[in-house]
Amino acid sequence: MRLNPLLKSVQTPPITEVKSWLAGRSFTPEKPLIDLCQAVPSYPPAESLTRHLRAVMADPSTYRYSPDEGLPEIRATLCDWYQRHYQSAPQAEQVCLTIGASQAFWLAMLCLCQPGDELIIQLPAYFDHLMALQSYGLTPVCAPFDPENNGLPDLSTIERLITRKTRALLLVTPSNPTGAVIPPSQITALFELARAHDILLILDETYNSFVGSPPHSLFDRHDWQRHFVQVASFGKTFALTGLRCGALIGATELIEQALKIQDSMVVCQSLPAQLALQFGCQHLDHWIADNTQKMNQRHDAFVSCFAQAGSQFDLIASGSFFAWIKHPWQHLSGRQAARRLLDEANLICLPGEAFGAGLEAYLRLAFGNIATDQIPQAVERLTS
Numbered sequence: 001m002r003l004n005p006l007l008k009s010v011q012t013p014p015i016t017e018v019k020s021w022l023a024g025r026s027f028t029p030e031k032p033l034i035d036l037c038q039a040v041p042s043y044p045p046a047e048s049l050t051r052h053l054r055a056v057m058a059d060p061s062t063y064r065y066s067p068d069e070g071l072p073e074i075r076a077t078l079c080d081w082y083q084r085h086y087q088s089a090p091q092a093e094q095v096c097l098t099i100g101a102s103q104a105f106w107l108a109m110l111c112l113c114q115p116g117d118e119l120i121i122q123l124p125a126y127f128d129h130l131m132a133l134q135s136y137g138l139t140p141v142c143a144p145f146d147p148e149n150n151g152l153p154d155l156s157t158i159e160r161l162i163t164r165k166t167r168a169l170l171l172v173t174p175s176n177p178t179g180a181v182i183p184p185s186q187i188t189a190l191f192e193l194a195r196a197h198d199i200l201l202i203l204d205e206t207y208n209s210f211v212g213s214p215p216h217s218l219f220d221r222h223d224w225q226r227h228f229v230q231v232a233s234f235g236k237t238f239a240l241t242g243l244r245c246g247a248l249i250g251a252t253e254l255i256e257q258a259l260k261i262q263d264s265m266v267v268c269q270s271l272p273a274q275l276a277l278q279f280g281c282q283h284l285d286h287w288i289a290d291n292t293q294k295m296n297q298r299h300d301a302f303v304s305c306f307a308q309a310g311s312q313f314d315l316i317a318s319g320s321f322f323a324w325i326k327h328p329w330q331h332l333s334g335r336q337a338a339r340r341l342l343d344e345a346n347l348i349c350l351p352g353e354a355f356g357a358g359l360e361a362y363l364r365l366a367f368g369n370i371a372t373d374q375i376p377q378a379v380e381r382l383t384s
């Protein structure tokens with residue numbers, strides 16, 4: 001079969017690869033598997049939300065298509081949520097509801113870029129972004145990882161990478177995999193940089209609800225939509241990763257063009273996902289705040305356990321969901337180190353090189369997947 005040759009150089013989805021290592025293995029109750037591989041909140045969705053969904057699933061109209069961009073009242077409700085969480089908001093016509101942030105990202109790439117365009121990304125980069133860019137023939141231009149900088153981008157390094165082919169600065173905040181949160185002032189500076197070079201700032205803000213304060217004030221600017229595009233996910237926000245709930249947020253003309261792809265790709269976000277999002281935005285601010293606190297406690301517990309453990313691993317950067325650590329085995333790649341942790345410690349995590357070339361010395365731990373009281377045990381597995 002003749003396949004898109006670009007796919008040959010794209011890595012296998014790293015979570016699929018790591019999970020395949022589990023085939024045929026079993027774990028004892030004394031030393032169960034600790035899964036720090038995929039970023040999934042360990043807690044269930046709010047009980048009130050699942051109750052609401054049970055009720056709406058009894059209504060036959062829930063099983064229909066919606067408008068491509070999502071129901072207008074639901075997009076309006078989402079904008080109200082933004083107003084409360086960002087203290088500024090897009091307009092409903094600047095929102096297209098999508099099948100997770102993943103599809104929003106593809107919509108953004110297909111609408112804004114052509115093969116051959118360059119996008120500047122910060123290493124370590126979210127692996128799905130790398131995989132999508134390579135599959136579509138876009139060139140990721142990587143700002144190198146600086147272990148001294150806690151996973152944050154350096155503006156002058158990024159500026160030096162801008163060329164005539166640059167279409168956008170593509171960043172993730174809070175970062176997957178380092179957990180680093182780009183401060184609002186730096187986001188403003190990145191926007192100014194994009195504006196000065198007449199390019200775009202694309203932010204993937206999948207973990208925005210764990211920041212605990214307004215992540216930035218870009219929506220407050222009258223000109224935000226000329227240079228800013230947001231890729232949003234509500235999967236982590238409302239613990240609905242399997243419902244596939246995200247949004248593309250940007251200029252009205254971007255959304256208008258995106259609908260041509262949306263219609264031919266998926267038609268619309270599923271209506272149950274939209275109804276869940278609507279309920280969450282209307283009723284779950286307190287639930288989100290409690291979980292943000294819970295995630296911050298996990299982070300604190302992880303950092304303090306790690307500091308006390310005297311581990312041979314180095315904690316390089318961390319945030320409310322992730323830790324980015326350096327493994328002690330200089331002769332091993334991240335992939336080999338991750339396999340060794342599975343063999344010796346019954347713990348799975350992702351190899352650093354999944355997040356960009358040259359990052360073999362690192363591993364990503366998604367400790368947001370496990371409860372606070374399991375964290376000491378997880379850290380222990382890295383010490384013994």
Ligand SMILES: Cc1ncc(COP(=O)(O)O)c(C=O)c1O
Binds near residue numbers: 103172232241
């Ligand atoms: C940075 C980032 N963007 C996007 C996604 C995908 O989000 P969704 O499940 O909404 O497609 C993830 C999921 O882990 C992520 O970490």
